[in-house]
Amino acid sequence: MTLLDRATSALVDQRTAVVSAEQLALRLGRWATTDATLSASLADGIARLVREGELRGGDRLPSERTLAATVSVSRGTVVSAYARLYDDGILDRRQGSGTRVAGTPPTAARQSAGRxxxxxxxxxxxxxxxxxxxPISPLAVDIVQRHRPVLDASTVEGDPAGLPALRSLIAQLMTDDGTATTAAQILVTHGAQQALSLLVDELVSPGDTVLTEEVAWPGFTDAVRRRGGQVHGIRLTPDGVDIDALEMAIVVRRPVLIALNPHNHNPTGVQTSLAVRRRIADLAAEHGVTVIEDRVLAHVSFDGVTPPSLASLRPDAPIVVVESLSKWAWEGLRVGWLRADPVLVRRLRGLRQTTDLSTSVPSQLLAIDLIAQAPxxxxxxxxxxxxxxxxxxxxxxxxxxxxxxxxxxxxxxxxxxxxxxxxxxxxxxxxxxxxxxxxxxxxxxxxxxxxxxxxxxxxxxxxxxxxxxxxxxxxxxxxxxx
Ligand SMILES: Cc1ncc(COP(=O)(O)O)c(C=O)c1O
Structure with a gap:
């Protein structure tokens, strides 16, 4: 192996996974159920995982012997399955680096942001x-035009977490909406987008996996890619994300973060059913993985019913709620917030000191007037x-x-x-x-x-x-x- 080969394979190792036989068996599910021979079924199963993006260029597969022992077939069965996949150009065998999925690992360019x-x-x-x-409703226009900001010692400078009066008001609004909240759990931001970006910056490191819907708000997926994270989309059904696929992806991919837009999803309009919402909240609690619940559209339900938050369904789960005034008051005001545990709020408050210090105080003062008329x-x-x-x-x-x-x-x-x-x-x-x-x-x-x-x-x-x-x-x- 040349030096260049060694350097390349070290790089590949950083961006790709070494897939254990147990992980591969789990991803394959029930692969031996077709009428084809065992080796053909196994090859089909692996080819399907590559096609669906479950296995990616550069991922290293287990040896024939280990996989055979794990899925309880003879070594010869795996040898001939791999052989077919080499012939089809799906797998690649390089001396010294084992069996890998053919193709290059996802590069920064392929994962590039900018949608x-x-x-x-x-x-x-x-x-x-x-x-x-x-559009801004006539009532919102009226509130804006009558607004008389109170300028005093408390409004000279903005706290990075938000004006205390606004944080308390938002906590009250969320409590009235069914999610018991204290002011210490609130960080006021420049719109929901800044809340999403701050969370990504704090929680995602280069190479980490983040799960979201297969069709998703690009402001979020772009933020993950800019940070060097890998986005993996979960199939969306008319009831919300495919919950079994979500669970499988949590186990197999070990995401550091999941972001979902469960209420009146952008762009499909899907409303996640209560049963699926409960399971998402349970998965967050059981696996300890942070879920961002993007609720910017939660109030645009045509039947006038705002669904309760995932966070309210499992108060013990690490669910961060993101909301804003953009969709129901004024997008141009750029006021939103996140609700998280107070420790995370303090960390993000610190992070703001290196980004924009705080949300504009005039915007926050106006938000107080608008929130008073939220219903x-x-x-x-x-x-x-x-x-x-x-x-x-x-x-x-x-x-x-x-x-x-x-x-x-x-x-x-x-x-x-x-x-x-x-x-x-x-x-x-x-x-x-x-x-x-x-x-x-x-x-x-x-x-x-x-x-x-x-x-x-x-x-x-x-x-x-x-x-x-x-x-x-x-x-x-x-x-x-x-
Ligand atoms: C699903 C979703 N999340 C977040 C945002 C950003 O919202 P904001 O204007 O509050 O930053 C949008 C904007 O359209 C959105 O559709």
């Missing part, structure tokens, strides 16, 4: 169906977007009758599946015709998919109608080009 940025790339003079920013503001945003989602669904039926979507029960968008073609290709084509939209590529965590378009329903009715009509024209042009 969220694409959501700000509306072309000038085109209709913006990229961003999903709720009405939240109800309004849910009603406005329920009506907008109904209107958008009708427009889609007229202009894009072959696009499929599940009527959302909450959230700020429709997540529509194209019957054919590429969402990214279509989005580029539509941008050329004056309407900007985001497709699957902006939201997929680590799985490749390219068949959905997100249609925000936050614009005025006139813009929404013009936008969907133009999308219809673009779709006919795109399909017509073949």
């Amino acid at each position: 969220a940025e694409a959501l700000y790339a509306t072309l000038p003079s085109s209709i913006d169906l990229l961003r999903a920013v709720p 009405v503001l939240r109800r309004t945003v849910a009603t406005v977007h329920r009506e907008a989602a109904d209107a958008a669904a009708k427009l889609l039926a007229v202009h894009l009758p072959d696009w499929r979507f599940r009527p959302p029960r909450g959230g700020l968008w429709l997540w529509a599946q194209l019957p054919s073609g590429s969402a990214a290709g279509f989005a580029r084509y539509a941008a050329g015709l004056g309407v900007s939209v985001a497709g699957s590529a902006q939201f997929m965590s680590d799985v490749d998919a390219d068949d959905h378009i997100r249609i925000p329903v936050t614009s005025t009715p006139a813009v929404l109608e013009a936008g969907i009509q133009r999308l219809g024209e673009a779709w006919r042009g795109y399909v017509g080009r073949g």
